[in-house]
Amino acid sequence: MDEFSLINQWFNCSQLQPHTQHIILGNGDDCAVIDVPEGCLLAQSIDTYIAEKHFPKNAPAKLIAIRTLSASLSDLAATGAEPHSFSVAISLPEADQNWLQPFSEGLALLAQKYNITLIGGDTTCGPLCLSFHVQGFVPAKKILTRSGAKPGDRIFVSGTLGNGAGALPLVLSGKLWQLDVSDREQQEENCLLKAYYAPQPQFVLGRWLSDNGVRTAIDISDGLLADLGHILTSSQTGATLDINTIPLSSSLLNSYGLQEARDFALTGGDDYQLCFCWPKQKIFPEGCPVSVTEIGVITDRQGIIDTKGKRYAPQGFNHFSCPGL
């Protein structure tokens, strides 16, 4: 099968093109061409995922698609953007229909869920490797960046942290996220596996924050310390964290105990929750659409300390020191 038949069969289908708004030219020309609505800016991000490094090579292709595209979309959520479209560059050892069909289904599931249209791509033969370029619209004055934190701002995170990292030993043992499980222990495992295989980009929260005057957020992809560290570096501030308040799921606590669970939250990757800074002069209103937890405060001293004065290095997942999964 040649490249063009491949593209036509698995990537030019209505499931992957749920809308055509603002798309002048889609898949299948030299370029995709879009127009950006008046008053909006275009937020964009590119991410690359390597087999055996970012996902198990033999995981079901549908789960690989869901995990990698969800992680990519998370950057748009952290910017307060409304997702619009995406492109994918795929390197595959062979044009295997049994891999491409479920991969395309996984992409389609997210395309429908987030109303994003596949507008371009490239397929080539090579080691299994995926790159996603995702983009969305954001009103000019509502961008969330890393650089707006000010001393006194309250630091919050969404959801619970550490589940993605806690899932890794299960992932390495070949366990997969299942839609339905009954046994209690399996439910806990499954909750962790879901965080790894089907992370939820926090679009609803990102837009709510953006609408409510927040200007500083990041998605936690490399661990809380590393990602909060990016905000602090960009904003030239520091932070004091109340380590006891960091939200941990009962699944993670039951599987690992408090100390290890907390370590996963602080330095593990793959959470895709948002960390944001609530301006000190603003009241936190009713109506936040997802569970968020206050975990600390921005300070004018460099670095991260806890309430007892202990210093934390902004360490996290290092894409070059880690040998793989």
Next chain:
Amino acid sequence: MDEFSLINQWFNCSQLQPHTQHIILGNGDDCAVIDVPEGCLLAQSIDTYIAEKHFPKNAPAKLIAIRTLSASLSDLAATGAEPHSFSVAISLPEADQNWLQPFSEGLALLAQKYNITLIGGDTTCGPLCLSFHVQGFVPAKKILTRSGAKPGDRIFVSGTLGNGAGALPLVLSGKLWQLDVSDREQQEENCLLKAYYAPQPQFVLGRWLSDNGVRTAIDISDGLLADLGHILTSSQTGATLDINTIPLSSSLLNSYGLQEARDFALTGGDDYQLCFCWPKQKIFPEGCPVSVTEIGVITDRQGIIDTKGKRYAPQGFNHFSCPGL
């Protein structure tokens, strides 16, 4: 060295950010954010390049950068767009400074030449693989697409064809493009090697065509028959070619003879010249900024034939049947 030091050292430098126009947020946040000028659309393309498939693994990193980014930019030229910015996703076996420095220099050379700013990227450890996302602005009514060819339109190509494919045996023997060579035979080799390692995206021609009422063009990346074939499929037309008029360089003719040179032009890849359809009712004006050659005419019969009625399959470089370089 961790990912962030790497990015800062080699990808956050003024040489790679020659302008900040329409860039609200560049490298170093969750997303890059741009605004698109009023009256313009945004043309975008993503391409992926695998070591030993699209370039020799051991070629100088500077030439790898120039070859791959130039090829990516060619899609923008074929759409009539003004290049604006790009992102790169890099998978590298190790964070090797001796590779990253010349790679960054190669990107910087093109960033300066085409005034494009690096606005985002991702680096990870893995097999050597590059994906570029490139984008540019094009006035709404001036897009060049594949789908506007009409019977009677005159088919042109720019430059000479087949040099990139003719370079491949030299590339495989480890020869590199040199800036200065004196010996005559080496000059001819070097002319071919230049086509492979430093293809020229046809931005000036793309915009001239777009300004002069052309609406149908493609860049020849997979061979004339394959790429003209895309225009014909998208436009639901056919073509008659005068095979004798296909422009071939003296370097290619001297190295391979007429028959093989013509085969390279018809079915070899890596030309990055433009093939375009001149509307039959329009006079071809003075002032075309580059050398172009009329090679045939669009017809209402399907397929490609020559002036003697011989049929040609729209074959070219197949990204899945080709085992590598």
